[in-house]
Amino acid sequence: MRHVILTVLLLLVIGLPGYSDGGKVLVTLRKIGHELLLASGDSTSWISPIEELDERTFLIRFQRPFAFQPASLVEIIHRHLQENQGPLHYLVEVRQEKRNTVAYSYEVRQPLNWKTIACLTRRPPRGAYTIKIQFAQPPVQTASIGRVGWLAGLLLTVLLMGVGWRLVNRKTLPSAPVEQASPLTLVHLGPLTFCLEKQILRLGADRIELSTKESKLLKVFATSPNAVIDRNRLMEQVWGEEGVFVGRSLDVFVSRLRKKLQPAPTVRIVNSHGRGYKLEIDSPKEPGQDG
Known part of the structure; x- marks a missing residue:
């Protein structure tokens, strides 16, 4: 039998x-388009379905015109591709389809070398752009x-x-003790509660989600509240594992983190010119103290 x-x-x-796991790269590219729109201040417009021009070339189309910062665009695309696809060699073109022109382009060979990418600090005009990403090798394989x-x-x-045979013939064994989950690490920042593992901030019943970089950045600030932290230390502790980073990336993520701290006005990030940043947390006032 x-x-x-x-x-x-x-x-x-x-x-x-x-079977094919080609959908993985399409999800990654849609995440890239989503974050680029958020970086330009657009949280409502639609991203068209990702177009697969061939097994190595993909196109991201957007519903509305938008603006982008080259340094931020390079960082967003590389971060998502590296996290989901691993080391890759790829070419990026930001195209104006109506004019059939390339507004901005660059090539990445592992490891990423920021010095080879031009015009990182320039800001192209707002426009109806599409983004074409071409990989040197197909990013996924079909089995x-x-x-x-x-x-x-x-x-x-x-x-x-083997599993079925054991299930049929096994004897009743005592249940193994259930392991207790490790307690979450919670850091209190004035009225805010920061959960390191879940990468969220809580203000009363409100929940504020943080990205991985924002969470790492806030973790560094939380270790030394009300003290100026050097820019180099911040970049080393947040981007050090990646081996490459630019000062502009730090400023972009500090700006995003500031916006997420706005619901708690007693907690804010202050710029110390020429040195770095400081997380200021106001002390609670005693009853009867003037406001």
Whole structure:
């Protein structure tokens, strides 16, 4: 009986069609378009479906004209591609389709070298742009059931048979103790509560979500409240693992973090010219103290 079941399962696995994980890169590119619109102050317009021109070339189209900062655009695109696709060699073109011209372009070879990218501090005019990203190699691979798929199916079948056999023949064993989840790390910043693991701020019942970079930046500030933190220290602790960073990236994320702290006016980030930034937290006033 077991041999019959094994044969049926093998036939089912071998007969499976190929599969594709190409949707992963499309999701990554949509995230890039979403963050670029947010950086330009647009949180409502639509991003058109990502166009796959060929297996190496993709196009991001936008519903409305927008403005972009080259340094921010380079950072956003590279961060998402590196997190979701790994080290890549790719070319980016910001195109004005109506004029059939390239408004801005650059090429990235691993590791990212900011010195090779021109015009990082210039700001192109607002326009109806599309973004074309072309990879040197296809960013994802499509697998089909061949010899490798057949072997994988065989191993899977054997594994399933082993699990089924154990379930049928096992004896009742005492339940293992349930491990307690590690407590969350909470940092109180005036009226705000900062949860490091979940990357959120809470103000009463309100929840403010932070990005990974914003959370790392706030974590550094929280270690030394009301003290000026040097720019180099901030960049090293937030971007140090990536090996490359620019001062403009720090200013962009400080600006974003400031906006998310606005609901708590007693907590703010102050610029210390020529030195760095300081997280100021006002002390609670005693009852009867003048406001």
